[in-house]
Amino acid sequence: xxxxxxxxxxxxxxxxxxxxxxxxxGRTFSGYGMGWFRQAPGKERKFVAAITWSGVYTYYAxxxxxxxxxxxxxxxxxxxxxxxxxxxxxxxVYYCAADRSASSYSYSDYRRYDYWGQGTQVTVSS
Numbered sequence: 443x444x445x446x447x448x449x450x451x452x453x454x455x456x457x458x459x460x461x462x463x464x465x466x467x468g469r470t471f472s473g474y475g476m477g478w479f480r481q482a483p484g485k486e487r488k489f490v491a492a493i494t495w496s497g498v499y500t501y502y503a504x505x506x507x508x509x510x511x512x513x514x515x516x517x518x519x520x521x522x523x524x525x526x527x528x529x530x531x532x533x534x535v536y537y538c539a540a541d542r543s544a545s546s547y548s549y550s551d552y553r554r555y556d557y558w559g560q561g562t563q564v565t566v567s568s
Contacts, residue, residue, distance in 0.1 A: 443468050443557075444466055444467070444468040444471070444474065444540050444542070444556075444557040445466065445467045445468050445557075446464055446465070446466055446538050446539070446540060446557055446558065446559035447464070447465050447467075447559055447560070448462060448463065448464050448536065448537065448538050448559045448560065448561060448562040449462070449463050449464075449465070449562060450462040450463050450562060451536060451562030451563045451564045452563075452564070452565070453565045453566075453567065454528055454564075454565070454566055454567070455566070455567050456528060456529055456530055456566055456567065456568050457527060457528065458528050458566070459524070459525060459526045459527075459528065460525045460528065460564060461522055461523070461524050461525070462478070462522065462523040462525065462536055462538075462562060462564070463520055463521075463522055464476070464478075464520060464521045464522075464523075464538030464559055465518075465519060465520050466519045466520070466521070466540065467519065471516060471519040471540075472495060472516040473495050473542075474495055474540040474541055474542055475492065475493065475494050475495050475540070475541035475549065475554075476492065476493050476512075476514060476521040476538060476539065476540055476541070477489065477490075477491065477492035477493075477538070477539045477540075477541065477549060477550075477554070477555055478490040478491045478492070478512060478521075478523045478536060478537070478538055478539075479536070479537045479538075479539060479552060480532075480534035480535065480536045480537070480564075481534055481535050481537070481561075482533060482534040482535075485534075487537070487552055488503065489503050489549075489550035489551070489552070490502070490503055490506055490510065490523070490536070491503070491506065491510055491511075491512035491523060492512065492549035492550065493512045493513065493514055493521065497513065497514050497516070500512050501549045501550065503550070505531075506525075506532075509525065509526050509527045509528075510523060510524065510525050510526070511523070511524040511526075512524075521538060523536070523538075525564070528564075528566045529566060530566045530567065530568045531566075532564060532566050533564060533565050533566050534563075534564060535561040535562065535563050535564075536561060536562050536563075536564050537558055537559055537560075537561045538558075538559045539552070539555035539556075539557060539558045539559070540555060540556060540557040540558075541554050541555050541556060542556045542557070543556075
């Protein structure tokens with residue numbers, strides 16, 4: 443079992459930056475692929491970014507490429523999402539998720555992930 447706790451959300455003006463953190467506890471963190479998803483009110487949960495267990499490979503939704511960066515520190519059991527040049531359409535609850543084993547689902551598919559955090563609100567004002 444893995445517990446995930448997100449932090450770092452808040453209110454920011456358009457063009458600003460935030461860094462989200464996701465702290466993991468429980469099983470060995472370094473063996474897990476990690477992802478970030480977001481969900482705006484009344485909309486479905488959408489993929490934002492993912493990183494492999496080694497940190498070598500990263501994946502991004504087209505809407506955030508060049509603005510967001512996912513990274514991880516396995517020594518600290520933490521994955522990060524650096525968000526720059528924020529836009530009002532980035533407003534959502536952001537969730538981190540852990541993928542405990544090889545899966546046939548792609549990194550952008552929520553079904554790949556076994557554990558989820560409770561989410562952190564990000565609000566970008568115009």
